[in-house]
Amino acid sequence: MQSRDTGAPLRFDGRVAVVTGGGRGLGRAYCLLLASLGCKVVVNDLGGAIRGDGPDTGVAQEVVDEIVAAGGEAIANVDSVATPEGGRAIIRAALDAWGRIDALIHNAGNVRYGTIRDIPYEDFRSVLDVHLLGAFHVVQAAFGPMCDAGFGRIVLTSSIGGIYGNKACVNYAVAKSGMIGLSNVAALEGEDYGVTSNVIVPSAVTRMAEGIDISQYPPMDPELVAPVVAWLAHEACTVSGEMIASIAGRIARAFIAETRGAYRPAWSIDEVAALSETFRSKGADDPAVLDFGLHGHVAHIGYSFEMARSGERSVTTADH
Known part of the structure; x- marks a missing residue:
């Protein structure tokens, strides 16, 4: 990951960002920080309850009012990410207002708990529709304008629940792990067009923490995560296809790795064991x-093929 001389402060003057789920919690913190740094912001939020029902269209407008009162520029949008039409409308709001979209931060989400054995299909699908399909809907809508402009920054939201899993939230884990694949493809397809895509893996105390004992938690305000997301959305950040975790003031890169592995020209089940x-x-x-x-994907194949070509073999006591 690159380092940078911190002499000149990073700003977003002239840039336009769309933040889904921008009305509360993490999304609100992202919107306020971006706007304070000169970015024009589309605050998208249905204002629904934690399960995604009971919309309140005033939630996004409240954030817009706060931004405008502080001297910034923002507009509210209450279209749903859960449909292709909604995704297109969200991006079109930025294009209609300011003629461009420079950054897309997909933060919208809902939570419906349930185990693999018992979760109703409606609850499983509802979470996928907002988190994962919602990500695709807005990414697809933004991708063409970004590539045509030769610049774009995409930030998708995963979770430690998506990377490591957790009990009783199979829908959330599936959606958040799927975000990794979507971001990787966007990073690859955007590489020749100045468009990057990365994943934020945030942890913060928001309304999603309701019912959890947080008495022993260190400070975990959304404002601790917002600068990380803002960096990923900035033109100075040229990394792409990465996952950046942010929890309680700690920032780290998360990544998928492989062991060196073992090679044989043929295997039996006993040899595998x-x-x-x-x-x-x-x-x-x-x-x-x-x-x-x-x-x-290329490096994995090349490494494996080279091991096969060289005839490399793991020698252990099992060989004798």
Whole structure:
């Protein structure tokens, strides 16, 4: 990841950003920070309850009013990300108002808890519609204008629940892990057009923490995450296809890695079992952890083919 001389403060003068789910919590913090740095902002939010029902169209306007009162520029939008038509309308709001879209931050979400065994299909699908399909709807709508302009910054929201999983939120985990694949493809397809795509993995105390004992938590305000998202949305940030985690003041890169692996020209099930510790090892026996990066699909194949061509073999006691 790049480093930068921090002499000149980063600003967004002349830029336009769309923030879905911008009316509360993390999204509100993103909107307020971007606007304070000169960005024109489309604040998209249905204003619904945590499950996504009971919309309140005044929620987005309240953020807009706060931005305008502070001297910034913003407009409210209450279209739903859950439909293709809604996604197009959200992006069109930016284009109609200011003739451009420079940054897209997809933060809209809902929560409906349930285990794999018991969750109603309606609850499963509702969360996918907003988080994952919603991401596709706005990304697809924004992608053409961004590529045609030769510039764009896409920031999609995943979760530690998407990376590592969690009980009783299978819909949320599926949606948030799917965000990683969508961002990677957007990063690859945008590479020749000056369009980047990255994933924020945020943790903050918002209304989604209702019912959780947070008495022992360190400070976890949304304002701790907002500068990370703003950096990912800025022209100075040229990284793409990465996941950046932000929790309680800690910022880190999360990534998918592979062990060195083991090779044989042919395998039996018994040999797979015997060498399973070898090809699974990422510790002292095999310290190599491979991070293939944005072009990992190509690097993974090339590395594996090279191992096959060289005839490399793992030699353990199981061979004897």
